[in-house]
Amino acid sequence: MKKIEPAKATENVRHAIRDLVPVAEEVEASGKEVLYLNIGDPIVYDFRTPKHLWDAINANHKKCEGYANAIGSPEARQAIAEYANSMSAKNIAKNDAILFSGGSESIILALQALMNPGENILVPKPGYSVYNGELNFLNCEHNEYDLDEENNWQIDIETMRKSINEKTRGIIIINPNNPTGSVLTKKNLKEAIDLAGEFNLPVFSDETYDKIIYDDAEFVSAASIANDVPILGLGSISKTYLAPGMRAGWIYRQDPNGILDDYFAAIQKLCRLRLTNVGPGQAALIAALKGPQNHIPEMVSKLQKRRDLTYKRLNEIEGLSCDKPKGAFYAFPKIEFNVKSDKDFILDLLREKGVLVVNGSGFGQKEGTKHFRVVFLPPEETLNTAFDKIEELIKEKYS
Numbered sequence: 001m002k003k004i005e006p007a008k009a010t011e012n013v014r015h016a017i018r019d020l021v022p023v024a025e026e027v028e029a030s031g032k033e034v035l036y037l038n039i040g041d042p043i044v045y046d047f048r049t050p051k052h053l054w055d056a057i058n059a060n061h062k063k064c065e066g067y068a069n070a071i072g073s074p075e076a077r078q079a080i081a082e083y084a085n086s087m088s089a090k091n092i093a094k095n096d097a098i099l100f101s102g103g104s105e106s107i108i109l110a111l112q113a114l115m116n117p118g119e120n121i122l123v124p125k126p127g128y129s130v131y132n133g134e135l136n137f138l139n140c141e142h143n144e145y146d147l148d149e150e151n152n153w154q155i156d157i158e159t160m161r162k163s164i165n166e167k168t169r170g171i172i173i174i175n176p177n178n179p180t181g182s183v184l185t186k187k188n189l190k191e192a193i194d195l196a197g198e199f200n201l202p203v204f205s206d207e208t209y210d211k212i213i214y215d216d217a218e219f220v221s222a223a224s225i226a227n228d229v230p231i232l233g234l235g236s237i238s239k240t241y242l243a244p245g246m247r248a249g250w251i252y253r254q255d256p257n258g259i260l261d262d263y264f265a266a267i268q269k270l271c272r273l274r275l276t277n278v279g280p281g282q283a284a285l286i287a288a289l290k291g292p293q294n295h296i297p298e299m300v301s302k303l304q305k306r307r308d309l310t311y312k313r314l315n316e317i318e319g320l321s322c323d324k325p326k327g328a329f330y331a332f333p334k335i336e337f338n339v340k341s342d343k344d345f346i347l348d349l350l351r352e353k354g355v356l357v358v359n360g361s362g363f364g365q366k367e368g369t370k371h372f373r374v375v376f377l378p379p380e381e382t383l384n385t386a387f388d389k390i391e392e393l394i395k396e397k398y399s
């Protein structure tokens with residue numbers, strides 16, 4: 001039989017974070033230990049899902065076994081609405097919220113319900129690769145605006161303005177950002193929202209890491225400072241609630257003038273097409289958003305030590321420089337030594353030293369610059385070993 005061809009639309013779907021895993025497996029198969037600093041899954045390291053999430057699943061076996069409401073049960077949507085309001089969104093009600101099987105699904109369905117081939121949506125550069133992967137699939141342009149490395153990766157409002165054209169359908173903001181770990185200042189965020197208002201565009205504010213914030217940084221939700229500009233706020237229990245395997249994420253809308261009515265209904269239609277949410281995820285989400293929150297400060301203080309170590313060690317290595325991450329659990333050092341591409345460097349690092357990080361080009365970066373993303377979830381000992389190996393490789397091969 002002839003080989004079956006996949007759909008053309010899948011050709012350009014890339015997800016740099018996962019695409020490297022097969023190479024790492026090859027390296028492991030050759031007998032070398034691999035240190036995984038590539039994936040933002042706290043459970044791979046020394047974090048566990050809070051027990052009360054499991055208790056909620058165990059107390060609701062029957063509910064978890066059946067189909068769950070396609071857009072989320074009223075109770076789950078109420079929990080999301082209350083969470084949004086607790087983050088200073090304005091008057092969000094349960095009908096303004098939708099539950100998804102994870103934040104990634106919310107991105108995929110929200111883009112599917114909005115975008116026609118040939119249209120574009122603004123995405124940050126660097127930014128989270130699921131957005132670009134899905135836009136490629138939809139035959140849409142990821143119309144990038146820069147985050148300014150010289151200014152703590154704040155939004156370069158001028159490049160944002162210049163990127164908007166007649167085919168632009170919205171603006172995506174990721175705050176705190178993956179991969180840079182940057183947190184937007186209130187002023188910068190407000191400028192971006194005002195710009196969206198000027199051009200009649202909705203703002204998608206991905207706030208997946210809203211409670212993982214360090215030092216004196218302040219997280220400001222887009223909804224809290226928007227007036228008329230419609231906001232779609234994205235969140236997830238994967239990171240702050242340490243439950244990426246349970247699959248629950250959400251979108252709420254703050255839309256005082258009902259501009260998003262038809263669009264929001266279209267997202268719900270796509271939710272119904274895939275029948276159901278993940279029952280256990282829904283039970284866990286309600287427990288997460290309404291239950292005890294004390295794991296969050298514990299997690300943040302553990303991570304802050306790892307962030308401090310990462311920042312110090314990376315900047316001590318000659319040929320690297322790194323802005324201090326203020327949120328999430330990623331650092332995005334700049335490569336200042338001579339190498340053909342960041343992909344070449346990270347493959348070298350993987351094959352020669354057994355350290356897996358992700359090439360900056362997988363997230364987008366300013367023309368002519370090279371970076372890689374480090375996940376600083378692992379314990380200090382693992383991080384130190386990884387940084388030793390990065391330092392060794394640069395000394396041996398690149399200086």
Ligand SMILES: Cc1ncc(COP(=O)(O)O)c(C=O)c1O
Pocket residue numbers: 040101102103104105128174177178206208235236237238244248249
């Ligand atoms: C910025 C951002 N948004 C959304 C997600 C989606 O997470 P999940 O699908 O696990 O909810 C991630 C995961 O890494 C992320 O980094």
